[in-house]
Amino acid sequence: MPDTNDAIPPNLASLHAGEEFLRDKAIGLIAGDEPLKLHLALTEAAMDLADVQRQFETADEDLKVIQLLGMRTFNAFGASVKLALSGYSQNSALILRDVLETVFLIDYFAGDRTLIARWRFADKKARLRDFGPVKVREALDARDGFTDKKRFAMYEMFSELAGHPTMKSAFMMRPQRDGDAVIGPFVETTTLEAVVSEMGRLAIQVGEQLNLFFPADWPQGLPSRLAFAKLKQRWIATFYPSPSPVTPKSDKPDGA
Numbered sequence: 001m002p003d004t005n006d007a008i009p010p011n012l013a014s015l016h017a018g019e020e021f022l023r024d025k026a027i028g029l030i031a032g033d034e035p036l037k038l039h040l041a042l043t044e045a046a047m048d049l050a051d052v053q054r055q056f057e058t059a060d061e062d063l064k065v066i067q068l069l070g071m072r073t074f075n076a077f078g079a080s081v082k083l084a085l086s087g088y089s090q091n092s093a094l095i096l097r098d099v100l101e102t103v104f105l106i107d108y109f110a111g112d113r114t115l116i117a118r119w120r121f122a123d124k125k126a127r128l129r130d131f132g133p134v135k136v137r138e139a140l141d142a143r144d145g146f147t148d149k150k151r152f153a154m155y156e157m158f159s160e161l162a163g164h165p166t167m168k169s170a171f172m173m174r175p176q177r178d179g180d181a182v183i184g185p186f187v188e189t190t191t192l193e194a195v196v197s198e199m200g201r202l203a204i205q206v207g208e209q210l211n212l213f214f215p216a217d218w219p220q221g222l223p224s225r226l227a228f229a230k231l232k233q234r235w236i237a238t239f240y241p242s243p244s245p246v247t248p249k250s251d252k253p254d255g256a
Contacts, residue, residue: 015184019086022187026085029189035238036193039200042235043077045228046203049210050074052224056215062116066213069106073099073206080199087185089195090162090172096195097158099202101133104151106209108136111143158198204232 008016030036050070058064076099083092108131109116119131129135137151160168173181175188207228214221 019185022087022185023085026087026187026192029187029192030196033193036196038231038235038238039196039203040081042200042207042228042231043081043203045224045231046207046210047074047077048224049207049228052221053210053214056218056221061120062113063213065116065120066106066109066210069102070206070210073102073210076102077199077203077206080195084192084195084199085187087187089191090169092195093158093162093172093198096198096202097155097163099206100154100158101136103202103205103209104133104136104140105131106213107140107205110209110212111140200235204235207232 006013030040050073053070054067056063056067058067076095080092080095080099083089083095105119109119115131119127122130133155137155141147141149141151160166161172162169170181171177172191175182175186175191177190211225211228214225
């Protein structure tokens with residue numbers, strides 16, 4: 001029987017030691033992988049944007065909402081990184097679903113800033129009706145002219161693999177795809193890559209949306225905004241490179 005005099009029960013202390021061991025393993029895997037390092041660097045840059053933005057003093061209640069939502073993404077990214085490195089990829093992805101929902105809401109507000117006040121004063125019924133996750137996704141797709149429902153697909157992926165207890169969610173509890181589910185944390189390359197990659201994609205979106213709400217004449221925000229912009233360009237060039245221009249072939253013989 002555990003000694004109740006222990007502040008932390010021995011098994012929990014042992015679990016934490018295992019998590020720290022796995023963190024070192026995960027950091028070792030990331031250290032040798034440039035794409036993963038770039039995803040995490042961009043995540044840090046998006047978090048820094050949120051941290052800098054919340055320091056802007058304002059009496060604008062609508063802007064305070066954006067600052068609050070940015071702070072929410074900061075905390076979520078921090079928790080998600082910690083869980084991913086400690087071997088809890090599924091739980092890390094669950095938190096990323098919250099980031100996805102939050103950045104969709106910020107994007108919705110960026111397109112029509114009058115919506116912020118409506119959201120602030122909405123009661124529960126009105127909030128669910130006008131600002132529920134489905135409503136926000138559909139409104140964004142209609143605004144942007146998207147018909148492929150990629151926003152829904154992203155939300156569904158996070159829900160199926162991490163957010164809901166489904167048979168598919170068992171995939172993230174298996175160190176090997178065809179193996180058995182395990183209890184407790186583990187670090188495996190494919191799962192770690194998947195979670196950190198999605199984190200980077202979300203960090204791009206969060207940074208882009210928060211950047212829209214920075215006061216243009218606030219010099220204190222410029223270093224963070226520029227740092228994010230540079231990393232964003234590098235990230236896009238790495239994962240979505242522009243096709244190389246095709247050099248027209250001459251119809252003249254070589255040497256002509």
